[in-house]
Amino acid sequence: MSFGGRLSTFLVLLAVAVGAAVYAVVTFLTPNPQVVDFTGAQAVGAPVDLTVQTVGAIGFGKHPTWVSYLVKDPGGQWIHSTVWKVPAHTRINVTVEQYDSGSPLRNQQWGLVQGTTGGTASLNGTTFSVYNSYDANGVGHTFAIPTIGLNVPLVGVDPNATNTCGAAPCTTNYVHNVMRFSFTSPGPGEYPWQCFVPCGLGFLYGNGGPMSTINYMGGFLDVAA
Amino acid sequence: MTDTAPTPSAHQPAGPPSAEPRHFWRMFAIWIVLSAILDPLFYFLVGPHVPPGTMTSSAAENQLDFNILFVIALPVILAVWVYLGYSIIMWRASRKDAPEPVGGEAARTNLRVQTAWITVTSVIVLFLAGFGTYELIQNYGAGGGQGPNPIWKPTASHxxxxxxxxxxxxxxxxxxxxxxxxxxxxxxxxxxxxxxxxxxxxxxxxxxxxxxxxxxxxxxxxxxxxxxxxxxxxxxxxxxxxxxxxxxxxxxxxxxxxxxxxxxxxxxxxxxxxxxxxxxxxxxxxxxxPDANGAGGGYYNNTVDPYSPSEVYGARQPAS
Known part of the structure; x- marks a missing residue:
């Protein structure tokens, strides 16, 4: 092969390698989950109903064994997304169907309900403001928006129950807890939310994997004007 | 190369040599005036607004340190800039009657200038090292973490x-x-x-x-x-x-x-x-x-084994 031919081959291969590397990095850095929009689902100023579920294993996708959140879109379909768009300065009524088991919290501080309307949440209809994570089945996850001081412990289900949900989306036929609380959305902006239970099993201190990947145990509350 | 290659002296203009201006004193005068104006301007106008402010003792002391450093550094910077600017203007190649080589014989080496420069900058650096150490000690660590056994402790009663x-x-x-x-x-x-x-x-x-x-x-x-x-x-x-x-x-x-x-x-x-x-x-x-194994509880007094005996998800820890 001539020098020109070898050079062309080299440059083409180099371009392909660089392109693949850039694509891999960009794909890794921008998971780009689907945004579930609640801004048009109700009249202006009316409360937004946000229903989510937490599952011990998502059961599909790149990481089927990872713990995850799912959200019910305004059409009633369960969507694997953790980026939710809501209107600003609006009451958000949250219902969490919690299908995962629990454990004592690393920091019991996250057993304290904070930042909700009235400073309380409800567990299967019973109102509470502090949950002892050493009781019963412990806390499975927390729903927290740290920048606005919101935190609600999500109480774990009995891991020995015969009808635990193995893969999402789970239905209410499986053992679960229903947590309810409300809060007022802040001004426009993007507010990260996360879980304070280090539930990334197998990762150092439990905060890798699903805890460090958007679309599993963290996401954004995308507050629109 | 020929025997008639031009020498620096061949570029000297004809006629009686004019008296060389006292470049050093000119630069010194410019420098001292600029320093005398800019240093107080910075200290009194900008200084009070230098981060991190004066909200705490450590913030105020750190602001003072930054201001002292700047006030000392500014004349040094000005000396370099004045020399640079003066040189560019006075000894530019296109300037008429510029001596060759640029700067003349005296520019090649000057023991007094070198000694003065090394001495002054050494004194400044040593002073600042001493000043910084003093500030660190008398301000109880200047707001930095001192580890579990602080060397410099405040004397406040409460x-x-x-x-x-x-x-x-x-x-x-x-x-x-x-x-x-x-x-x-x-x-x-x-x-x-x-x-x-x-x-x-x-x-x-x-x-x-x-x-x-x-x-x-x-x-x-x-x-x-x-x-x-x-x-x-x-x-x-x-x-x-x-x-x-x-x-x-x-x-x-x-x-x-x-x-x-x-x-x-x-x-x-x-x-x-x-x-x-x-x-x-x-x-x-x-x-x-902390429990290094994941979600299983943990947030203990530092008197128990840091690692769980079990890596089972949700396993209770010794102190729980």
Whole structure:
């Protein structure tokens, strides 16, 4: 092969390698989950109903064994997304169907309900403001928006129950807890939310994997004007 | 090459040589005037606004240090710039009657200039090293973490201890003198010496209270102590300054320095309202042992084995 031919081959291969590397990095850095929009689902100023579920294993996708959140879109379909768009300065009524088991919290501080309307949440209809994570089945996850001081412990289900949900989306036929609380959305902006239970099993201190990947145990509350 | 190659002297203009201006004294005059104008201007107009402000003793001292450094450094910078500017103008190649080589014989070496430069800059650097050390000592660590056994301790009769607990991805605060309650809010009393005890429940974080001029690493199982004395009321920003994972960028909150009476009222009220949760927290300790194995509980006094005997998800730990 001539020098020109070898050079062309080299440059083409180099371009392909660089392109693949850039694509891999960009794909890794921008998971780009689907945004579930609640801004048009109700009249202006009316409360937004946000229903989510937490599952011990998502059961599909790149990481089927990872713990995850799912959200019910305004059409009633369960969507694997953790980026939710809501209107600003609006009451958000949250219902969490919690299908995962629990454990004592690393920091019991996250057993304290904070930042909700009235400073309380409800567990299967019973109102509470502090949950002892050493009781019963412990806390499975927390729903927290740290920048606005919101935190609600999500109480774990009995891991020995015969009808635990193995893969999402789970239905209410499986053992679960229903947590309810409300809060007022802040001004426009993007507010990260996360879980304070280090539930990334197998990762150092439990905060890798699903805890460090958007679309599993963290996401954004995308507050629109 | 020929025998008739031009020499520097061949470029000298014909006629009687004109007297060479006293370049050094000209530059010196420009430099001293600029320094005498700009140094006070900076110190009195800009200095009071230099970060991190004067909200605490450490912030005020650090501001003073920055201003002293700048006031000393500015004349040095000006000396270099004046020399550079003067040279560009006076000895530019296109200038008529410029001597060759540029700058003349004296520009090649000047023992007095070299000695003076080395001496002056050495004195400045040594002085600043001494000044910095003095400021570090007399300001009890200048707001930096001194580790678990601080060398320089404040002499104030009353020191308020506040524990800073880093965790992915939020700082929380415990007040041991108010029953050990824990909160997401950092409220401090004015005119009070504060001892921040900074630790972590997982990876390394860094507690940076910008306007307080406090910056101390938060390491698991380490009690890193930093001191300051609050002087002004107001809000301040707390950020994590150690890259600690996905939500590192969102790991911030705002604190507030309030009057003593208001602080006491807030602390007692918070102690009361969080009592139910405080009873569930581990007893106050300077460090805690995080569970490295995942979600299974843990946030212990530093008296138990840091590692779980079992890696089973949700397994209870020895101290739970």
């Amino acid at each position: 020191i308020l201890p506040v524990q800073v607990i880093g965790q992915q991805w939020k700082f929380t605060y415990r007040y041991p003198t108010y029953g050990g309650f824990e909160t997401q809010q950092l409220i401090l009393p004015a005119d009070t010496t504060i001892a921040f005890h900074v630790t972590s429940l997982d990876v390394i974080h860094s507690f940076w209270a910008y306007q307080l001029s406090i910056k101390a690493d938060a390491n698991p199982q380490v009690d890193n102590v930093a001191y300051t004395t609050t002087r002004q009321l107001g809000r301040f920003t707390v950020r994590c300054s150690e890259l600690c994972g996905l939500w590192h960028g969102a790991m911030y909150n705002f604190g507030q320095v309030v009057p003593k009476a208001q602080f006491d009222s807030w602390a007692r009220q918070t102690e009361l309202t969080t009592a139910a949760n405080t009873r569930l927290l581990p007893p106050f300790a300077w460090t805690y042992v």
